[in-house]
Amino acid sequence: MTMLFHWLNEPASFRGDARELSLSTGQNTDFWQRTFYGFERDNGHAYLTPVSGDFSASVTVRGDYKELYDQAGLMLRIDAGNWIKTGIEYTDGLMHFSVVVTNRISDWSVIPLHGAHTGDNVHIRLTRHDDAVRVQFAINDAPWQLARLAPFSNADASVGIMACSPQRASFEATFRDLQVGPAIARDLHAE
Template structure:
């Protein structure tokens, strides 16, 4: 792949590389800034590489989602107050496709994945075009679906995989086929 990756908050245990990486979270990890809950957390796990300009990052993720807020997916990050995390998050007894956009404070949107199970392969794709980021997902290889179009700085940043477990430790996630490369077409509707 050619990209140099490094850990932000190394997890409890990990194995593999950017082609297939498996890791287990530490206790009570998360990325969140203020909104609704009033706390700041920046201790989630992320395996990131530097990016500039337009790009697309994608990965397939599966995890042992059991506890409230178990989550795994992609992260785009400038610093602790400017980032996006997206992927699967377990809430209300169901897997949801989740997007959190943070510009000093965090917001959160979810799409329930009714009928999905922890055995499903969830594709997560994040594309930056200038000062906008498009977030898409795919379930078991189906067509990419748009989840979010959000503003984000066009400056240098880091991108890669992330996982958190705000209510426990030991959440296990596996990431396959991580790629970071040229941006896909700007066409929003394939």
């Protein structure tokens, strides 16, 4: 099956494709809807392909995380008011695994990754089963860890990689082995 990807807010600088894609973010880019901060942003970079029904998407990411809120990972998107972004986000001087679920307003959950470094391979997997999305991650060769199980519409959508730098420009991220395929098993306690 050939996947056709398209850019949402194409970055000025990028190279590669779904097998390996490197990019440099634009100035003050982000995806966020209202909650807490009071603003709406939909200018982050995302490289997306259409999906319907149940599926799993995965990618391995590395980033040069230095500034507050530098972020890179996966995005599942219906439209500007309904999406999930997940991956590494730099906050409080530390890499965190982050999940933002947006249903017209955004929430934010983080898991601090003490001991993680910018050179680590972060594996991210997002799986949709009916109206639920499971988000998992693994650092280097560690086993998959559940980060979030969230309600989310099973409407037709797009999925792929995303990167943002709300406080600067030129955050650099590299994504490898972006895959979208059949959903993994529903057993939450199996890999």
